[in-house]
Amino acid sequence: MSINQSQTSDAEGEVLDSARLRALIENFSVHDKDTLRYRHEIYQEMRESCPVAHSKRHGGYYALSRYRDIYDAAHKPDEFSSFPVTIPPFGNPTPMIPLEAGPPMHRKYRTLVGGQFSPNSVEATESRMREMVRDILDDLEGREAADLAKEVAVALPLRAILELYLGVPRKDWDRLKDEFLRMLQPDPDATDEENQEAAMEAGLNCTMYFAEMLDNLRTNGYGTDLISHLAQAELDGQRLTDDEILGFCLVLVPAGFDTTASLMSRLLLMFTEQPEVRDQLEQVIDDPDALDLAVEELVRFIPPLPGIARNVTQPCSFAGTDLKVGDRLLLLWPSANRDPEEFPQPDELVLDRQPNRHLGFGSGIHRCLGSHLARLEIKLLLQEFLRRVPRYKVAPGQEAQWHTGNTWGVKKLPVVFEDWSTSAAARSGG
């Protein structure tokens, strides 16, 4: 079961000469529109010719593109630290937790929240999560047009993390979403300094929001939410500091929604650009094992995080390159996921791919905490959406708009639907 495609490289059909490719690599930046546009050509060239490529952007750093090197770097948290975890950095003075924490504290932090995101705990949310998906689709039912990025892809994971986990009241969802997007998706046309200033301001607003929430919980009584849990938790016999609790919040919200939203928005765009992807997914939604494999392959094929940074803490030689303290590395998960040394037919979406040791959720101590949650959200969306929503196309005269930044996805997907009576659910009488 495979779909042959070089995937939505917007550059499809264009041939890049080697000078242009070199220039793209030297200017590689996850915030750059050309990097996004030519990503697959760039990754291939990097993997083949310069696996530890140097980009001169954002003060200069190295980009790792081969599966094996990325895997190895992710498994050396002492030599390659995670603070700061983006290039350029957000500028936060203390690490975001657990993402930017290192050993030995990192493991203690993970233990504090591991239970909430374990397979069993996530499974327990399934019926509530399915209701959420249904609610979101109820709002679309019968309409001629919608923005599927905003109304579906962002709406579901945002609601899952804010409502199910953090207990944030509905009235504040949009405000928090906008602030976090300011942090994560900087303006590609602004300077690093301007973007850093905007990210710091947005981060501060979010921190203040959660600090107020924490105060309220302390005053009015704790609930069953994760913030209440963190406020009462102890590490080595000590309560967490406010900085630590807020550091968790600053990671959980964006990690919890923007990643999954970016993957979902790209998937929903694929359904219009490559209807055969939808055809094949429709075949597996009622087969739990086949659906699990398909979800895994989607995370390999359209991973939403273009790269995560590491910082060299001791002089070393890595993959043939001498590195000094303070050098920065960007681990390009999507390139690892297309490495032919690891994956046969890497540019094909093979829904029943096995084995599938993709790095879409990272690897090593920082491997995604929310992977089970993300899988469940994607699975339920596929089941409910593919049954209920008819085929659609991008609205005439409009276009899908991608965003660059710390995630890559589609921020606007204006579509018009075919007749709702043609959906699978309508055809089968419900």
Ligand code: HEM
């Ligand atoms: C398709 C969706 C998702 C993808 C592709 C994804 C991907 C990743 C990746 C690649 C990392 C590794 C970062 C590193 O090595 O520095 C990571 C870490 C993390 N993810 Fe996810 N993620 C997704 C959804 C989620 C969700 C729903 C949550 C919910 C809370 C979440 C929470 C986290 C956290 C807290 C970390 C940091 C873990 C640590 O440092 O120990 N992610 N994710």
